[in-house]
Amino acid sequence: MSGRKKPGFGKQLADLHRWNAWLVVFLALSGLLLSWGAARGWLGGGRVWLKQLHIYIGLITAIFLALYGPLMRKHLKQLRQRPRQRGNLGFVLLLLIGWLLSGIVLWQFRHLPPRWASNALLVHDLLTWAGLPYIAYHSLVRLRWMRRPERRAIRTDIPEPEETNVPSGERSPALHPAAHPQPWMTRRQFVKWSVGIALTAAVAPSFFRWMGKSVLGVGLPGGMADGEDANHMVPEPVPLPDSANVVGGGAKGSYRVYTVTPLPKFDSQNWTFTLDGLVDKPGSWNWQQFLALRRRVQVSDFHCVTGWSVYKNTWEGIPLAQLLAQAGVKPEAKFVKFYSGDGVYTDALSLEQAAMDDIMVAVLHDGKPIGRDYGGPARLIVPKMYGYKSVKWLVRIELIDKSHIGYWENLGYDNDAWV
Numbered sequence: 001m002s003g004r005k006k007p008g009f010g011k012q013l014a015d016l017h018r019w020n021a022w023l024v025v026f027l028a029l030s031g032l033l034l035s036w037g038a039a040r041g042w043l044g045g046g047r048v049w050l051k052q053l054h055i056y057i058g059l060i061t062a063i064f065l066a067l068y069g070p071l072m073r074k075h076l077k078q079l080r081q082r083p084r085q086r087g088n089l090g091f092v093l094l095l096l097i098g099w100l101l102s103g104i105v106l107w108q109f110r111h112l113p114p115r116w117a118s119n120a121l122l123v124h125d126l127l128t129w130a131g132l133p134y135i136a137y138h139s140l141v142r143l144r145w146m147r148r149p150e151r152r153a154i155r156t157d158i159p160e161p162e163e164t165n166v167p168s169g170e171r172s173p174a175l176h177p178a179a180h181p182q183p184w185m186t187r188r189q190f191v192k193w194s195v196g197i198a199l200t201a202a203v204a205p206s207f208f209r210w211m212g213k214s215v216l217g218v219g220l221p222g223g224m225a226d227g228e229d230a231n232h233m234v235p236e237p238v239p240l241p242d243s244a245n246v247v248g249g250g251a252k253g254s255y256r257v258y259t260v261t262p263l264p265k266f267d268s269q270n271w272t273f274t275l276d277g278l279v280d281k282p283g284s285w286n287w288q289q290f291l292a293l294r295r296r297v298q299v300s301d302f303h304c305v306t307g308w309s310v311y312k313n314t315w316e317g318i319p320l321a322q323l324l325a326q327a328g329v330k331p332e333a334k335f336v337k338f339y340s341g342d343g344v345y346t347d348a349l350s351l352e353q354a355a356m357d358d359i360m361v362a363v364l365h366d367g368k369p370i371g372r373d374y375g376g377p378a379r380l381i382v383p384k385m386y387g388y389k390s391v392k393w394l395v396r397i398e399l400i401d402k403s404h405i406g407y408w409e410n411l412g413y414d415n416d417a418w419v
Contacts, residue, residue, distance in 0.1 A: 012071060020064045020096075021139075023057055027099070028132055030054040034306075035256075048412035058103045061096055088138065095131040098123060106307045114301070114309045114419065118253065121307040133200070230372040232267040237291050239367045243316040246366050248299035253310035255302075257373045260407065261342040264393055266377055273361075273378065277337070277399035280328030290378070291363070293318050298358055300383035302390070303419045315381055317362035320354055323397065333399040338380055341393035347406030349382070349389070358383050361394055385417040 007015070030050055033039050043050065068075075079086045105112060105120035268287040276282040285293070295316055302310045324336070329351070336354040338347050349359075362370060362381045370376030375392025382389045388408045409415045 009071065009074060013075060016064055016068055016071075020061065023061055023064070024096075024135060026057055027054060027061075028128075028135070030057075031128065055103070055107050058100060061100055065093075065096060065100070091134065095127055095135075098127045099131075102127070109307050114303050117307040118309040229369065229376070230263070230265050231377055233271070233287055233369065233377045234268045235288070235291070236369050237295075237316070237363045239364050240295065240297050240316055242297040243314060243364050243367045246314050247297060248312040248314035248366070251310050251313045251366055253308065255310055255374055256304065256306075256308060258304075259342070259392075261344050263372060264342045265372060266341065266393070271341075271377065272395065274396045275323055275327050275398075276396070278330040278333035278401060279324075279399050280330060281326070283327060287377070290318075294322065295363070296360070298360065300358055300381070302381075302383065303386055305386040305388055305413065305417070314366050315360060315362045316364035316367075317360040317378070317381065319357065320359040320361065320380075320397075321357060323361065324354065324399075327399075329399055332401050335400050335403055337398045337400050337404045338391040338394060339396035339398070340391050341395040345391060345407045346404065347389055347391050347409070348400075348404035350403075353385075356382075356384060382417075384419060386419060388413060389417045 031054060033043065034047065034051055034054060039047070075089070076086065079089065102120040102124040105116055106124065109117035109120075271287050272284055273290050274282075274284045276284075295318055297314065297316045299312055299314050302313055320336075334351055336349050336351060338349075340346065359380070359382050361378050363376070363378050364370065365374070370379060375390075375394075378394050380389070380391040380394050388406070405415065406413075
């Protein structure tokens with residue numbers, strides 16, 4: 001019995017190309033969903049599963065790269081006279097290898113220094129900005145109907161109808177297509193240029209905004225004060241000298257806006273802050289009363305569990321330990337629960353964790369009020385833990401006697417969010 005015939009070289013390349021294309025399509029769509037802030041809410045717990053699937057599918061691309069390795073030399077030899085195709089191959093390999101390596105760093109970020117993950121995310125994003133439009137363009141212009149050969153302007157092999165019965169010696173010679181003026185751009189070239197220009201116009205504005213924020217570090221005045229704020233809080237907090245002078249030198253990096261609900265909106269007339277539960281002296285403050293509480297300034301880094309970090313933030317706010325001491329924690333209290341003003345998000349710390357001296361309810365970042373998009377007017381800051389513990393739009397603190405599972409912890413995140 002004869003063995004199964006091994007696929008030819010061309011068939012192997014075609015199969016690898018097809019399967020790899022489907023993997024890239026899935027990774028592109030899942031990556032866009034994971035990075036889209038508005039999708040975090042309606043994905044819910046599915047986001048955790050989608051993230052894991054994104055990681056595993058990304059690792060599978062390593063198998064296809066390994067399978068292509070033995071074929072690469074012969075493939076490059078075939079493309080020796082085709083510099084454009086060699087360039088395309090090199091760029092695609094750069095994308096795949098770059099995505100794979102930076103993705104592995106992001107996957108194992110807990111075992112690596114935060115700056116590794118931050119730089120890997122920057123590389124991952126940069127390759128995505130460059131790669132997805134290119135792949136979309138490449139896919140569109142390689143459609144079957146786009147690869148048809150150009151139809152000739154004049155068919156030289158078919159005689160004119162009136163000359164059909166004319167003896168061959170008396171026929172007028174057929175004109176070569178070059179004898180007639182040719183269009184300066186073929187239909188195929190026009191479509192390719194149109195697709196390229198449309199993709200560039202669609203992507204360029206967002207890309208340059210991302211470049212300004214993530215690469216050049218510009219575009220967010222005051223870090224968390226992004227232009228005119230949707231909140232209307234009067235009066236604005238007056239920064240302490242170290243805050244006004246931005247003692248940390250200014251935040252290095254840019255924040256990404258994530259939310260599980262539509263962004264809430266506050267003004268000084270409807271905003272209140274409450275501390276209650278198992279305390280001797282529950283309290284409630286309006287905006288002006290809250291600003292009258294003693295504040296302090298600290299410089300700390302902020303790390304998100306998705307891999308990005310912002311360094312040397314200058315925060316000003318009320319230390320959590322000060323608020324708890326003022327309220328008087330009852331002996332039976334074991335945990336501190338935090339409520340977001342979005343009405344959905346909650347999280348908690350043990351009483352021992354809450355005693356860390358760098359946890360604060362911040363109202364200023366780099367000397368300016370914290371904008372609505374970034375958790376203002378007041379947000380929790382827990383520097384030694386990942387950002388999902390730093391509850392945005394903080395409006396209530398409750399002392400409780402039983403543990404509480406926070407929003408993201410309930411969907412699969414670690415309860416101990418140590419950096």
